[in-house]
Amino acid sequence: EKGIECCDIVILSGGASGGIRDLTSSIIEELGEVKIHGIAIQPGKPTIIGLINGKPVFGLPGYPTSCLTNFTLLVAPLLRRLIGRESEVRKVKKKLAHKVFSVKGRRQFLPVKIEGEKAVPILKGSGAVTSFVDADGFIEVPENVEILEAGEEVEVTFFG
Numbered sequence: 001e002k003g004i005e006c007c008d009i010v011i012l013s014g015g016a017s018g019g020i021r022d023l024t025s026s027i028i029e030e031l032g033e034v035k036i037h038g039i040a041i042q043p044g045k046p047t048i049i050g051l052i053n054g055k056p057v058f059g060l061p062g063y064p065t066s067c068l069t070n071f072t073l074l075v076a077p078l079l080r081r082l083i084g085r086e087s088e089v090r091k092v093k094k095k096l097a098h099k100v101f102s103v104k105g106r107r108q109f110l111p112v113k114i115e116g117e118k119a120v121p122i123l124k125g126s127g128a129v130t131s132f133v134d135a136d137g138f139i140e141v142p143e144n145v146e147i148l149e150a151g152e153e154v155e156v157t158f159f160g
Contacts, residue, residue, distance in 0.1 A: 007055060008082060011075060014062030017046040024048055024059040032057065040143070042108045044070040069109045069138055072159055090158040094119040098150045102141040111135035112156055119156050135159065 015024035016037075025048055028034050032052030039047050043066035048059030058075050060067045072089075080088065094112075097120040102108045112119040114136045122135050137158040141148060148154065 009055060009075075009078070010052070010057040011060065011071070012058065013060045013067045016048045016059040016061060022046075028052065028057055028059065040106050041070075042103060042106050044109070045106075047074070049074070065111050065135065068159055069111070072138075072157065073109070092156050092158070093153055094156055096139075096148055096150055096152045096154050097121065100141070100148045102146055102148070104146045105143055107143045108141040109138045110141055111138050112154075114156065119154050 012024055015022045025034055025037050028048060028050040032050055034048060034050040036047070036049040038045055043063060044061050046061050047070050048057075050057045050059070056078065058070075060070050060075070077089075080086070092114075094114060095118055097115070097118040100110060100121050100123070102110075111122040111134075113122060113134050114120075119139060121139075137156045139148075139154040139156055
């Protein structure tokens with residue numbers, strides 16, 4: 001608790017899923033307040049947002065791609081705002097290289113690699129380090145969409 005006094009924000013990775021060894025939520029609750037635990041996205045559902053001594057605390061997923069995606073979506077915009085910078089999210093429109101299937105009912109952020117005018121989905125899973133290493137960014141698949149067709153125009157949000 002004393003360590004947070006010198007910080008404007010705390011960012012943690014891992015320990016947010018809710019299993020017996022996942023202690024992030026209980027520690028935040030003990031020191032402050034958990035505002036959100038779990039969001040309806042894939043990957044990255046086990047995300048925690050809380051407050052300790054009035055400071056925001058983010059418990060991001062431990063899987064590399066999930067962590068980077070949620071950092072890009074949730075934390076980076078807050079950091080930019082805290083330092084007084086405009087949003088610097090870089091996006092580009094590309095054609096989807098091949099058909100992808102999504103889970104209906106949950107917004108999905110699918111990592112992609114840019115190859116020329118195509119966005120190539122990386123379907124290795126958020127726990128695979130190569131998903132993170134190979135990806136240039138991600139595309140958003142709305143919760144009510146089950147299939148994106150090859151050749152469909154998608155908007156790629158770059159990591160970073």
